Amino acid sequence: MSTRALEITDLTYQYPNGTLALDKLSLAVEANERVAIIGANGAGKSTLLLHLTGVLRASSSSAFKVFGTELSKKTLREIRQRVGMVFQNPDDQLFCPSVHEDVAFGPRNLKLPESEVLKKVEESLAAVGLPDHGSRSAFQLSLGQKKRAAIATVLAMDCQMLALDEPTSALDPRGRREIMELLEQLGGTQLIITHDFALAQRLCSRAIILHNGRKVADGDPANLLNDEALLDAHDLL
Amino acid sequence: MKDTLFDQQASPDNFIHSLDPRTKILTLFPLIFVSTSTPPQFLLSFGLYSLYLIVLTALARIPIKLLIKRFLMALPFILMVSAYLPFVEQQDLSNPYSGGWWLFWNMVIKAFIGIYAMSVLTATTRFAKLIQGFARLRAPQLLLMLLSFTYRYMFVLVEEAQRMKRARDARAYGGRWLWQAKVIGQMIGTLFLRSYERGERVYLAMCSRGYDGTQSLWQNSSEALGRRDYAFALSSISVFILARWGVVI
Ligand SMILES: Nc1ncnc2c1ncn2[C@@H]1O[C@H](COP(=O)(O)OP(=O)(O)O)[C@@H](O)[C@H]1O
Ligand SMILES: [Mg+2]
Numbered sequence: 247m248s249t250r251a252l253e254i255t256d257l258t259y260q261y262p263n264g265t266l267a268l269d270k271l272s273l274a275v276e277a278n279e280r281v282a283i284i285g286a287n288g289a290g291k292s293t294l295l296l297h298l299t300g301v302l303r304a305s306s307s308s309a310f311k312v313f314g315t316e317l318s319k320k321t322l323r324e325i326r327q328r329v330g331m332v333f334q335n336p337d338d339q340l341f342c343p344s345v346h347e348d349v350a351f352g353p354r355n356l357k358l359p360e361s362e363v364l365k366k367v368e369e370s371l372a373a374v375g376l377p378d379h380g381s382r383s384a385f386q387l388s389l390g391q392k393k394r395a396a397i398a399t400v401l402a403m404d405c406q407m408l409a410l411d412e413p414t415s416a417l418d419p420r421g422r423r424e425i426m427e428l429l430e431q432l433g434g435t436q437l438i439i440t441h442d443f444a445l446a447q448r449l450c451s452r453a454i455i456l457h458n459g460r461k462v463a464d465g466d467p468a469n470l471l472n473d474e475a476l477l478d479a480h481d482l483l
Numbered sequence: 484m485k486d487t488l489f490d491q492q493a494s495p496d497n498f499i500h501s502l503d504p505r506t507k508i509l510t511l512f513p514l515i516f517v518s519t520s521t522p523p524q525f526l527l528s529f530g531l532y533s534l535y536l537i538v539l540t541a542l543a544r545i546p547i548k549l550l551i552k553r554f555l556m557a558l559p560f561i562l563m564v565s566a567y568l569p570f571v572e573q574q575d576l577s578n579p580y581s582g583g584w585w586l587f588w589n590m591v592i593k594a595f596i597g598i599y600a601m602s603v604l605t606a607t608t609r610f611a612k613l614i615q616g617f618a619r620l621r622a623p624q625l626l627l628m629l630l631s632f633t634y635r636y637m638f639v640l641v642e643e644a645q646r647m648k649r650a651r652d653a654r655a656y657g658g659r660w661l662w663q664a665k666v667i668g669q670m671i672g673t674l675f676l677r678s679y680e681r682g683e684r685v686y687l688a689m690c691s692r693g694y695d696g697t698q699s700l701w702q703n704s705s706e707a708l709g710r711r712d713y714a715f716a717l718s719s720i721s722v723f724i725l726a727r728w729g730v731v732i
Binding site: 249296299301303323326327329331333335337338339340341342343344346352354355356357367373383384385399400403439477 | 605609610611614615616631632634635638641657680681684686687689690691692693694695699701702
């Protein structure tokens with residue numbers, strides 16, 4: 247039996263100000279599966295994603311396994327390398343003076359030799375279609391290019407799973423199409439938070455609907471996203 | 484918003500632009516020290532320092548307009564600390580090169596050389612490369628991180644402020660100045676909060692890419708300087724030494 251990419255049982259998270267963002271959430275993602283996480287604003291999607299790389303830690307006892315490894319202080323490093331997090335706002339992810347430095351940041355943290363780092367940077371920028379943009383600064387890129395550069399920063403870490411927070415939000419139709427094609431072509435395990443129903447139906451084999459920190463539906467995107475009663479009940483229509 | 488401070492039209496085939504940033508740092512900073520240590524009456528020395536920088540400007544094809552902009556930017560500060568000197572300082576009778584005017588000249592010419600040298604450095608080196616150069620010369624990492632974040636988010640912040648200003652003006656901003664002051668205060672508060680939150684998110688983004696606060700952001704193991712770098716640095720330093728100590732015959 248192959249190990250699951252992600253297995254979460256009874257995940258509860260409460261922000262320090264008392265907001266219960268995740269409420270006994272359980273879900274599983276198989277390896278090489280592309281899953282859409284859908285939910286209204288405030289449903290807890292981003293909070294869930296922040297748990298994936300151990301940036302946030304569950305408030306109560308729960309099981310959290312990434313590729314069969316239990317998330318803990320000891321395994322944090324390993325899990326951060328396995329899960330590539332792409333934040334919603336690329337300005338948060340591209341914090342270096344040049345795109346090249348941003349993409350090199352992860353591999354350097356992994357203590358790879360500089361020649362290896364250079365190779366990874368070139369490969370990753372080529373994979374997202376920005377091979378000649380390394381020397382640019384992020385403010386010289388369009389939003390679509392910034393989002394792709396942000397994806398390159400995690401590709402360079404050779405992760406086994408991509409976790410993306412609203413990768414197509416605020417993009418023009420061309421930028422959106424480019425991201426969709428890129429995700430399709432990258433393959434592998436992907437967890438995509440999105441409000442983009444077309445993306446979910448075209449790319450994902452499964453959709454999970456969150457509402458108030460709970461999972462309310464899990465299944466075929468084509469069925470779920472055409473179920474008006476379901477969508478309406480969870481503020482998605 | 485555009486970046487006009489640092490080199491953006493990088494010319495990889497230009498000799499000066501393509502030098503290792505470390506080489507440029509290690510020649511232009513010494514020039515500033517040598518110039519600072521030169522007595523004000525060594526007019527020929529200052530002429531030679533300027534000539535050296537003019538030659539670099541020509542070789543690197545730095546637009547004159549850009550240089551003038553930098554000088555104008557610095558002018559108020561230089562005048563602020565030097566303009567009063569000719570009127571208050573008395574000449575010391577034992578030293579013919581003392582007194583207000585010599586002091587004034589001393590300050591202005593050294594500021595000129597310093598700003599000119601820094602302009603040549605930044606106009607021919609991309610910011611990212613410059614920071615990397617400093618890192619390879621073992622400058623403190625914390626300082627470099629602060630500089631590099633400032634550079635990166637300065638533009639984001641200015642754009643955010645411009646958006647807020649537009650939103651404010653679109654809603655018929657005006658009225659008594661007390662009211663205006665209140666609005667401006669709120670804007671600054673909002674900007675501060677947003678930057679604070681951004682800082683937190685950036686930190687999360689760093690952590691999720693494996694940063695634990697101990698690694699070096701700029702790999703220290705670095706390629707050696709090339710032959711051209713040594714040649715440039717050595718010839719430049721020789722020029723400075725000759726200009727400083729060779730002219731007193
Ligand atoms: N840093 C925070 N502090 C307190 N509450 C937060 C914080 N971030 C999010 N929340 C709250 O947690 C809930 C889930 O937020 P989030 O995961 O960002 O939702 P989504 O990404 O699905 O829009 C919301 O009610 C939100 O207001
Ligand atoms: Mg969100």
